[in-house]
Amino acid sequence: MAVTSSSTTASEGIQGTKSSATIVLTNSPHNQFFVWREFLWGALAGGFGEGMMHPIDTVKTRIQSQAILAQSQNQKTILQMVRAVWGADGLRGFYRGVAPGVTGSLATGATYFGVIESTKKWIEETHPNLGGHWAHFIAGALGDTLGSFIYVPCEVIKQRMQVQGTKKYWSSVVMKEGASDASLSMYGYYSGMFQAGCSIWKDQGPKGLYAGYWSTLARDVPFAGLMVTCYEALKEVTEYGRQKWFPNSRFHVNSSFEGLVLGGIAGGVSAYLTTPLDVIKTRLQVQGTIVRYNGWMDAFRRIWLIEGAKGFFRGSIPRVIWYVPASALTFMAVEFLRDQFNETKTPNTDTVTSLILDKSKPPLQQN
Template identity: 80%
Template sequence: MAATSSSSAASEESQGTNSSATLFLPNSTHNQFFVWREFLWGALAGGFGEGMMHPIDTVKTRIQSQAILTQSQKQKSILQMVKAVWGADGLRGFYRGVAPGVTGSLVTGATYFGVIESTKKWMEETHPNLGGHWAHFIAGDTLGSFIYVPCEVIKQRMQVQGTRNYWTSVVMKDAALDSTMYAYYSGMFQAGCSIWKDQGPKGLYAGYWSTLVRDVPFAGLMVTCYERIAGGVSAYLTTPLDVIKTRLQVQGPIVRYNGWMDAFRRIWLIEGAKGFFRGSIPRVIWYVPASALTFMAVEFLRDQFNERRPNTHKVKEVTTLILDKNKPPLQQS
């Protein structure tokens, strides 16, 4: 406290005037933003959402990859694909590739809620004109792609393979690339080592730029849609990018699509506009509950484990003291 001189105080008191003094107290009303918790809650929630909805993602992946795995031009519908997976592999077929899928979702979940929330907070404070939708859009997912893309490549190849019996007796018999297709993957780590051995880092990062082209706007749309509008629209609109990404990652050592622009051109020439929206319905069906489960899990973890400061600990900052015989001893101004 910076006090006035005793003579001035006495003079002001005798004249009935006010005397003021500035009091500085720590401002503890602000809420601390624990970024590490957002990373942790996002990772757990992302893995939970992926694990719950993985069977639908498997159906989507198989529908999108039919054109490059078999010589048949006849494409299975959603119901036909579900019956095919169940008939060949049973329940195990729907959960093929769940380990790399959950691993990748741990990373993307942490990125969405850790990086996006902290970046959004910083942008809205330092650049208010980029707040709201723009902050969400610009704070899209890019960092997690270094781990997510290899996991996605492994997951999708395991999804289309199904069980060993299905891969060797059904798919390889009708495979358009026949013996040039990759060998059967017994697990996540064996798959990663096999892809690295056969194709090097290029194989593990197949479709990397296509993934970014899809996920940077999709990440912003996901967070924006969570707060504004129904999220299924963004899943449907980004389906063409998802189809290109899936084809590039599933095609294996023999390159059918030389990059995402070549994939775009060939899909358009051979399959038309319909080819870009293969798997759009299961993608929307997967996205809506998966994102809902993810956000619900994050909110639950925040409510249960984030620290809450009792109201009794909150102290307002007092900047000035007013001394007046006709007013209370302490008054904030």
Template identity: 80%
Template sequence: MADITSSSSKQPSHDHFFVWREFLWGALAGGFGEGMMHPIDTVKTRIQSQVILTKGQNQKSIIQMVKAVWGADGVRGFYRGVVPGITGSLATGATYFGVIESTKKWIEETHPNLAGHWAHFIAGAVGDTLGSFVYVPCEVIKQRMQVQGTRGYWTSVIAKDASRLKADASMYGYYSGMFQAGCTIWKDQGPKGLYAGYWSTLVRDVPFAGLMVTFYEALKDVTEYGKQKWFPNSSFQVNSTFEGLVLGGIAGGASAYLTTPLDVIKTRLQVQGTIIRYNGWMDAFRRIWLIEGPKGLFRGSIPRVIWYVPASALTFMAVEFLRDHFKDDKVKEVTTVSIEKNKAPLQHS
């Protein structure tokens, strides 16, 4: 009894350690995934926003857009905006995975009827909502820098289309870097500019985050059920890092495709700048539907899925790897009763 009491008294510190560790692992994993897949995100952003510059003319396919970026800017064009992208992903990854663990535990303890996949959905949505306060300004800066490409490309676009897009030519000047872009947007538009498309971002990310966590946890349950049903007496164990890679990719890809229309609306609201083309989320949805139809709402869905499959796979793989290789060894030495309590925050990881 004495050992159990002693172990239980240390429980809060262990809980806090696990939760804060999730923030760190999530931040590292989020930044890693964004950095690796940024070129694909650049292609997606340009495909979704090209209608703003072309007025619906000469819409490029994925291959055509890749060739255009490469021809105009080379490798630099694909990595334009990578710094604000990684910065936003660090914040989102930290809150996403950190809040998920603490929120899931709180929901399951205080609202048992919401345990399971509902707890995963709510936890994912809450985590992404909190991260949006840092993520959205970074996303605005990142996407505008992606659309601009290098200075030479942006100057040529403005000069080429000045006669046809006279109003658009002054939508915003060239951004030399993340800090300069943030200061310029703040000066020109104030907080409203940095948080352009904030609500559309939440409309996209809350269901996306909830769906991805729900799909991931559901796939883990299905995988575990399959192992118990078809290999009940087998000692074979699937490496959790590999499991995170495969299941995370599937969960991210499915969630990304289903939320593509929300992503198109968000991108256009954030890229449009001071020249207002879409007056809010509903106006953007209505105009895209009437002018471009369903195809317009799913524009960029392929590169979005291509981005999220490996990005989500790498993110979940990194989280599972870090969880496995940086466990608190002292926790393993306490009694069985204490082990079960200490592992509670990670039972549904």
């Protein structure tokens, strides 16, 4: 049997028994799990990753939304779009919409990592048959689903502000590139995050703030599940390789560095595989009151008929470029914060973690 108690209490309980006992003592500072810390570290890491990589996300959003704004098949490449944003708005244009982006990432990161850790532990304890990669996939999907209630409105606001750029760009540059009056009147210029939210609510109600909600879940649930599963699988492969090739070595990879490398790989692979879902989501959220796509299936059908398979992978390169460092920084930050702050300061008293009774040995002698 296993008990958790102080060594003094355990020894008092053992006295008078007719069986010998083996007491395993430990004083590990990592034996406690605090859910709130996982939520906090996840929020900080998510906001950090979004803030660092927002300019690349702006380029990706502009590329994916060209079909709506420019009404042209002669669409810009990555470098052309970078030059266009810089020429029109300068550095400021790349950081348009960063406030709602960071806000949404704070909420998503908190629920993502907090729910992942607690759900993984619950699944592995109550449903052992769903352990391993299935537990990781379910936990990641559930965490992202819960975060979507805050993340989606922030994403809608962020992407609309990204395609607008500065007021000068929205009123003149888009028109010069061939946008119609209808396209330009999709929504007025947003001066900030809160004004944008109020404006969308006034014009379209909750439906506007949650535009593309189901397409966001269709993208993020498999993405979150794939990324966590891939990350955990890579960690297992790394540990297996270390034990196989360096069995007697004390070499240990720093967890922050491991999170940086493996998190980047997991994020890049998952991002590319879910790019078609991201294209559909972006188009639905950017279109505003001038409806071009009547739902997820209509968007899928029209993109396929008009643009072909290539249309579904527009922005795939900047999306991968964004997610590799963003995921790397996020997982690195989480692992670093766990290492630095998840250690519990306890007195120098031993703790009983297991008590093994062995009736084959002579009984304890009492003094």
